[in-house]
Each structure stands twice: as structure tokens, then as C-alpha cells.
Amino acid sequence: MNNFLEAFRFIGRNGQVPGAPPLPTLVHLTLETLKIAGIAMAIALVIAIPLGVWLGHIHRGSFVAINVGNIWRALPSLAVLAIGVAFLGIGLGNVLLALSVLAIPPMITNAYVAIDGVDQDLVDAARGMGMSGWEVLRKVELPVRIPLIFAGIRTSALFVVSTTTISALTGYSGSLGDIINNETSYHLSGVLGAAICIAALALIVEFALAGVQRMLTPRGLKLAGGEDVSSALVPIVGEST
């Protein structure tokens, strides 16, 4: 247990090892991890959400939208990163590409399933009120399905944070994973400290996104007792087959 005590001391020293030259601080590495994960998520969001929502809105492409989610789950992140390194070399480009590729499918599948499954009566009522297709999407379909769409975003975000740290194993330097990959400089206490930080970071991201989800969910849905927050932790894609 002494190791864990030392790990917390390491965190207290902001990632410095006594007697060693100054190392990148924990705060810096945490921010870098968030930056890489954030960029990858932004790229993936811009591609996946409009595509999934649009396919769901026109009720087309279910085969692609669902299977993309199934194949995604079968992609080992380390393998994807490794194959990317072989083609593109070690660097931010490869990491961002791999992360985006891994982040897109759950968001497409969830957005598609969400919008495609909107109660047809609701859509008919909106149409009857004279709404255009675009208005139906914006005022009815999207708001009632925010929780499900967001579940996909959370699945991806968690996966991206986790995979960002794994990118250190493929030689990319610039995330909390660096510390884990460098036990010689950081010793076991540093590795443990970094592991604690990574675990905490993932839990914080998860809770923060759960909070955002609750803020975005229309009040009416919350009163109806719609989505349980904990239920979104597991990829909902899994229930499609």
C-alpha cells in the first residue's frame, strides 16, 4: 500500500520526481490529454451527428448506420493505433485519425437509432401543425431524442479519453499515458499516480457530460421520467441486435 501513498505524493508534487530534472507537470499532461481528446471529438462530432441524424430523419441507411456500430466495437484501439502508425508514422496526425475513426461510429449509430425511432404520431402531429421537414427535425425529433443522442456522445468521449492515453504505447508523446509508458524515469509511484489521474479524468469527463446531458434534456422529458443517467454508461448500440 506504500506504493499508493507514494503515488499520491507524486500527484501532490504535480508529477515531479525528486532528484530528477524537471518533468512535464501533471496539469500540463492532463490538459494535453484533454486537448487531443477534444480535437478528435470535435472532428468526429461534426461528421457523425449530422450524418446519423439525417439518415434517421429520412429513415434510410439503417443497415450501414447499425452495422457501423457493430464493427466499431470489434476494433481494438491499440490495433487501430498500431496500423495507423505503420501507414502514417508516429505523430499527432495518426493519433487524431485513429481517435476520430473510433469516435464516429457510436455517435452515428445512436443518432440514427434515436431519430429513426421517434414516435410517428409525434411527427404526424407536427406535420399537421404545418411544420416543414426541417422544423420537425429541429423542434420535435431532436429535442425528444437528446438523451439517446447524447448517450452516443458520452460513449465516444469516454472511449476517446481512454484511447488517448493508450496512444502513448504507440510512441506518441503528449498525454498522461507518457508517464505509464516511462517507468524508468517515473518509478512505480509515478506510474500509479498517473493511473489514478487517468481514472479520475475519465470519471470526471463522464459525470460532466452526464450533467450537460441533463441540462440539454427538455424539462417535459425529465418530468416524464425518461432516461436514467446511469443507463447511458454502456454503449446503447449493443442493444440493437
Add this chain to the structure above:
Amino acid sequence: MTFVFAAAPVIPNFGGGSARFACERANRLLCPNWVSRNWSTVLWPALRQHVELTLIAVAIGFVLSTALALSAYRRHWLERPVLIVTAILYTIPSLALFELLEPLPGLGLSRTTAEVALVSYTLLILFRNTLTGLREVPAEVRDAARGMGMSDRQSLLRVELPLAMPAIIAGLRIATVTVISLATVASLIDNEGLGAPILSAISNEVFKTELIVAGGMAVLLALMADGLLVLLQRRLTPWARVRAV
């Protein structure tokens, strides 16, 4: 005296200048000769270990989570605490969990450590799917079983569990694929499985052939396991086929 590499050393210095290893020395994307020379010593053992790691983790995870799901099925208050604990385990990134387990007594850099972490990732998925499957058995069906004079146990074994089968197998499918994926990272701890050649290729001046072949094998293994479980699901639940898209 400090040791300095004079020039970037060539990937394992394959037999000096002989033409036989020209592909390896040039570090081309795919050197078929390397694959055939290392298949039986590196790649095949790694694949076998990977399958072993996965089967053990899924089997233990399945037993544990089925026991938990059956308990929570009868005792509702158990559901929430189990969900919270397993969800937290599921949320912790694999790289961190492997490292956090390592210093614990009896674990260390071993297969046990890898298995403990892998099992912990299956629990949430298997528990939730099994419980949801059981809960979704219509009340009328349960009443009918009761009306036919079945005991709780008989109803569970002969009626409720078979009806929950699609959800249970869907859970197994996700859990298996997840474990295959995470077992590549486990190589950091126990140096076996398909992650091992990937990590050694990285430290070996980014040897491309090994990265592509080992990475590709991991992807194929996961896709094949997923496909097999879909087939198993169809086999075990023929009545669900009508609903399938």
C-alpha cells in the same frame, strides 16, 4: 561514457547486407517472408494466448455477472449498487486499471492481473443485459408458468432464462469483443497476446510489417468472434429470427 547510436540502427539488423532481408531492412509495409518466418514463433502463439485470455475472462465474467443478475432479479435493492460499482469499473480506462492492479498483493506483472482487469470490464455489460432480459419477460408468461404449477426455480430455468437468451447473448457478444480489444492493452502487463508483437514492433523502431499483421489479426479475431456469436444467437433463439432485420 555515454552510449550514442551512430545512426538510426536498422530494424533488427537483419543478417547484415544479405538480400534475403531487404524487405525488412527497408521496413516496407508488408514483408511476407517475415510473416512466414515468425508465424509459428511469434504470431501464432500470440493469437492463441489472446484467445485464451479472452475465453477465461468472458467465462469468469459470465459466471460472476449471472450470479449477480439472478440475485438482483429477486432482490431489487441490489441492482443499483451493483450497477454503480460495475459502471465505475467500466469507466476506468484500461491502461490505468492494469497499472492500478499491478502493485496489489498476489497480482504483479502476471496473467492474473490481466484477467482481473478484463473480467471487471465484462461485468457491467453482462449484468445489465442479463437483468434487462429477465425483467422484460412479460408478466403474463410468468403467470402462465406459475399457473402450470411450476416452482420459481422451474419457471426461471425453463421459461424466463430462455426468453432472456437474446439479451444475454447480445451481452456476451459485446463483452467478448470488448475483452478482445482490451486484451491487446493487457500485453503491457503480462507480455502475451496480440498486443505483445505490437508493443515490440513499436519499440523496435516501428517495424511496420509486425504492426500491420498483429494489428490486423486482432481486428480479424474480434470480427470473427462477433460473427460467431451472432450465429450462436440465431441457433439458440430461432424464434427471434422473424424479428431480426
